[in-house]
Amino acid sequence: MADTKIYQASTTAPVNIAVVKYWGKRDPKLNLPTNSSISVTLSQDDLRTHTTASCSSTFASDTLLLNSQSQDTSGARTQACFRELRALRAALEASNSSLPKLSSLPLRIVSENNFPTAAGLASSAAGFAALVRAIANLYELPATPTALSRIARQGSGSACRSLFGGYVAWEMGSKDDGSDSLAVEVAPASHWPTMRALILVVSAEKKGVSSTSGMQITVATSQLFQRRAEIVVPAAMVAMKKAIKEKDFESFGKVTMMESNSFHATCLDTFPPIFYLNDVSKAAIRLVEDINNAAGKIIAAYTFDAGPNAVIYYEEENTAAVAGVIKGALGGLEGWASREIEPKESTSLDARAVGVLRDGVSRVILTQVGEGPVRTQESLIGADGEPVKK
Amino acid sequence: MADTKIYQASTTAPVNIAVVKYWGKRDPKLNLPTNSSISVTLSQDDLRTHTTASCSSTFASDTLLLNSQSQDTSGARTQACFRELRALRAALEASNSSLPKLSSLPLRIVSENNFPTAAGLASSAAGFAALVRAIANLYELPATPTALSRIARQGSGSACRSLFGGYVAWEMGSKDDGSDSLAVEVAPASHWPTMRALILVVSAEKKGVSSTSGMQITVATSQLFQRRAEIVVPAAMVAMKKAIKEKDFESFGKVTMMESNSFHATCLDTFPPIFYLNDVSKAAIRLVEDINNAAGKIIAAYTFDAGPNAVIYYEEENTAAVAGVIKGALGGLEGWASREIEPKESTSLDARAVGVLRDGVSRVILTQVGEGPVRTQESLIGADGEPVKK
Structure with missing residues (x-):
């Protein structure tokens, strides 16, 4: 049987x-x-x-x-x-x-x-x-x-x-x-639990080049790529591990931003060039630069994957100076309600960049460093073997 | 006396x-x-x-x-x-x-x-x-x-x-x-007199980083720059001289575009990053890519200096397929009257890119390869030593 x-x-x-x-x-x-x-x-x-x-x-x-x-x-x-x-x-x-x-x-x-x-x-x-x-x-x-x-x-x-x-x-x-x-x-996560992330979800006009095919073209055509793979990233790996072990946000942030820029630079050096950053992404970079300049040190760090969304890392103690200031500028967007963030006025932000972000960001996601996969008893498949209807 | x-x-x-x-x-x-x-x-x-x-x-x-x-x-x-x-x-x-x-x-x-x-x-x-x-x-x-x-x-x-x-x-x-x-x-110029240039003048939101200070920051901070200076450009110099000597537009165009991208990639790899290309510049790149794809070979080549303006090189014999098609898409702009260009309809152009260009390009300049400095009798200073009033 x-x-x-x-x-x-x-x-x-x-x-x-x-x-x-x-x-x-x-x-x-x-x-x-x-x-x-x-x-x-x-x-x-x-x-x-x-x-x-x-x-x-x-x-x-x-x-x-x-x-x-x-x-x-x-x-x-x-x-x-x-x-x-x-x-x-x-x-x-x-x-x-x-x-x-x-x-x-x-x-x-x-x-x-x-x-x-x-x-x-x-x-x-x-x-x-x-x-x-x-x-x-x-x-x-x-x-x-x-x-x-x-x-x-x-x-x-x-x-x-x-x-x-x-x-x-x-x-x-x-x-x-x-x-x-x-x-x-x-x-x-418990080693450095105060790491926060604010994601600015940017409405892209259209789907960019997929990362799988984009990577292949970069490897095949970028003349700067080899330098990145052989010299730049190995040095960044060492610096980033040290920054994490020492919970040194300034180093963490600087390497994070330079790494994102380096990656997108090799995309631009691809032929034909690949652009994931758009004018809204660039406005998000400006926003982070203005926040850091106002603080006199790096308290926020942007990074971008294969798309225009900005992920901004910061430490909990700087919530007001980073997330608060961004909420003060972009408070009308969906997503702020998930955390209690006090909006904060700032005169340090570039008005043009804020305008571009107001037009181009569709929602924010507030989150933080977290745990790995967790086993759960909550099942998406019933005892009959069929997907659970929602 | x-x-x-x-x-x-x-x-x-x-x-x-x-x-x-x-x-x-x-x-x-x-x-x-x-x-x-x-x-x-x-x-x-x-x-x-x-x-x-x-x-x-x-x-x-x-x-x-x-x-x-x-x-x-x-x-x-x-x-x-x-x-x-x-x-x-x-x-x-x-x-x-x-x-x-x-x-x-x-x-x-x-x-x-x-x-x-x-x-x-x-x-x-x-x-x-x-x-x-x-x-x-x-x-x-x-x-x-x-x-x-x-x-x-x-x-x-x-x-x-x-x-x-x-x-x-x-x-x-x-x-x-x-x-x-x-x-x-x-x-x-007489060696290859058929080289044409079409400049799309882009209305920049604001003045970017000056090239003098931008260069300094790139040299000081870009981790990819050294590779460009030592390896990429020397190879491009050899390839470009050969392309010019042989009047080989495909090679000329490919090196021109890759060189522009390489330069802007090192700007993006600068910390803080320098952006000269904006979404209008990117739409111009897309336009050239579409024109070349329609032709099945490189007949147009974009290049960008320290600003968003696109300079598009092409040969006289491809005036219709390059300048004609661009005039067909962007005919309403100032500057077309300086040359006789027949506007040409094309179904090969990305509609979104054309829309971005219509909004973001303020004028075109049609020109071509030319001569060096020419001595002239026309003086801007009168016999009395004073500037000539216009």
Whole structure:
């Protein structure tokens, strides 16, 4: 008699925003990067993917539902994650015959983000981290976050960093098979819990170049890129780890801003050039410069991924001088209600930049450094194996 | 009895737009660059400075009038030009006692541009080239354009290239005294006379960082800059000279665009970052990309100096496919009347980019490769030594 049980496990996983940027693959198939990177994991209270992984002989095939939309699972990236996780489970089953043979059952994955997809926040990192973590939970794999990071990396490079909370490095490794291209903890969130992030969500006119294809063109055509990968980033890695260990915000902020600029510079040096920063992004940079100039030191640091949204890091003690001042300038936007921030008037801000931001920012997200994936009993799949209707 | 004669001579000098960019000084006082550069001299029919240099014992002091506005001549740059030219004249006078002692007389310089200053076109190149050439004419110096380029360079770096017509290299040199940092002809205008330029004058919201201070900050802070100066530009110099010699527009265009991008990438990599390109500039890049994609090859090439204006190079035979198509999209702008260009409909242009350009471009300038400084009898100073009233 066949086993018709519905096996399932659930997790949540966080978004991470890099402060030393990943840009460039030395192996596109394995998502092996041309340089190491470091990120801050953001709180799942504000931004997270919730994923339930289930398997059953009653399922017809592997499926993936994201925000109630059926997703293609036949892509090489998702397939690589399924294959690697099944291989680990198969090894467990081979060593212990009492274990149910889950590795051979079709998978049903159901996933939901608690943030608007339209916000243009890179959700693939949280998505693949949650997928890998949920299946690892389902399969009861004894794998560490670092071991799982090797698998999540193959789904989406930066996903490997979302398997940890706090401050996370993705060490590029040197092996051809990618076995040493892994995420490791630089410091837990508890080491430096006062790190805050304010995201200015910018309404982009249109979708920019995808990061996957953008990276490839940069590696192939930018004449400055090699310098970044070989000299600039290794130095930034050292400086950033030191800044995090010492909780030195000025160094953290300076490296964060220079790293973002360096990454976007190599995008501009790509041929044809890639532009992720627009005039609204530039106004956000000006805003941060004005805030820092008023403070007489770096108390806020901008960073931009492959899109126009600004992520502004600051420490809790500077909430008034950073988030308060920005709320004073851009108080009318959606998103401020999630935290108590006292709006503060400032005469230090460039009026033109504030005007551009008022027109071009669609909402703000207030968040902070947070924990890694958390196992949850809250399931997105019912006992009948069907996605839970909302 | 003192000589009270009014001595005078006049010249015109052209604007040049670099295709291999000058950015970075290794000696700010002497304007010695960190890399060589190449430019195309533009026709003086469209863009020129007209300068009359005069000297007389009746003048009280050195003065400079530009577009009827009195200019400060006490700056180190203007003083360097005056001093160097006077030294050459003094040497002539020492070797031939029959020559009038012009080197000791106060100078009166009157200068006029035939293009709107408000256009934001770097006029200092034409301005200093004209100033140096006019005084050299006044002093009857036997100096070659290359010899004068050493002096004009001290007024404004890129001015050294405006002493020649056609295609001009500024070889950076290696000596500390700058004696080998000179402009030389790559090819005369007659070698490749079909080169056209269409300038989209973009209304900038505000003045950007001046190129002098911008360069200094880039050299001090950009971690990618050294690579550009040492590796990228030397390779571009070789490729560009070859493209010009072979009249190979595809190579010329590709190097021109990549060079512009590389220069602006190092600006973005500066800390704090320098942005000269705005969303209108980016729309101009998109326009050129669309034109080239429609042609299936590079027939148009954008380049941007330290500001948002786009200069688009193309060959005469592609006037319809480049200038015609751009006029078809942006026909309502001032400046089209200077040449007969048939507007041409195109379905290949990105509608959003065209909209951004319609809103953000204030005028066009149609021009082409042209000659170097030309001596003229038309004087801006009357026989009485006073500026000619317009």
